Amino acid sequence: MSVRNVVPIQINIKADNVVSYEEGLTFLQNHDVVKELGFKYLTSVNDCVEMLDLTRATFERNILENEIVGIGVRHLHVTGVNFPRTRIYIEANDLIQYLIDYCSLTYWKKEKVTGDEYRLNKLMSDQINNEDIEYLARALMDRRFKSNKQLEVEYKRTRPIVSRLSNIIDSISFSFPGSQRQLKRMVLSPTDSNEQMEAYFTNYKSYENKIVKVD
Structure with a gap:
């Protein structure tokens, strides 16, 4: 049996016009419960x-509420007067942590060695630190x-290219x-940037020769 790891929040908004998603998110970010939880990167399930x-069904079945591990990612469920139709919100750090804890997330992290030489380090779930989680959460939000x-x-x-x-470059698998x-x-x-990505494609071998992958 799965357990929804949900934090219920009620927000009643006095408004004559329809409240937009962005306005609703601002109200939510300023809610006392959200501030107490220390949520930094809050976004909707959509x-x-x-x-x-991912598809919505895949996300809900495997992340929002997972029957195999018995718990889903912590999320906010918002109800209240005039709050936008989007009701479920997740903090990006929580989402990354859930993928680490329950989905065997592996992080290939690019690090500079010297000059223009780099190393791709394979970090398993138990090797990913809080700084890495913060970086991945920010990358997700961006x-x-x-x-x-x-x-x-x-x-x-x-696809092969x-x-x-x-x-x-950095990558994750889960x-x-x-x-x-x-x-x-x-x-x-x-x-x-787009220009840098084009350079990766055009001069792939040049970049590959400067990087060592470490399992």
């Missing part, structure tokens, strides 16, 4: 689904998590409880 490039499918469409490259990016399927997401850095 955005989480989009940012991880929509820097990218599936192969998204990159194929965005940069008009084939896109998939080898995992040899030269699998839902009870599933053997590994889901991979590239994690673009703040400096990975």
Whole structure:
């Protein structure tokens, strides 16, 4: 049996006009309970689904409420007068922590060694520290998590070309409880502009030769 890890919140808004999603989120961020919880990166379940490039059904079944592990990610369920229709909100750090705790998240982290030489370190769940979690949460909120499918469409490259990016930039992989399927997401850095991404594709071998992958 699964348990919804939910924090109920009621917000009544006095408004003559329809309250927008952004306005509702601002009210929520200023709520005493949210402040007490120390939530930093709060976003809706709809955005989480989009940012991880999952279907809503997959997200709900495996993350929001998981029958295999018996608990889902902590989330806020908001009710109240005039609050927007979007009712479920999740903190990005909580989401990353859930993937670590229950979905065997592995983080391939790019680190500078010297000059223009880099190393890709494989960090297992128990090796990912709070600073890493914060970085990944911020990357998620900035929509820097990218599936192969998204990159194929965005940069008009084939899957084999896109998939080898995992040899030269940050990436994560995870699998839902009870599933053997590994889901991979590239994690673009703040400096990975469109121009930089094109450079990765065009000069891939040059970048690959400067990086050592460490299992």
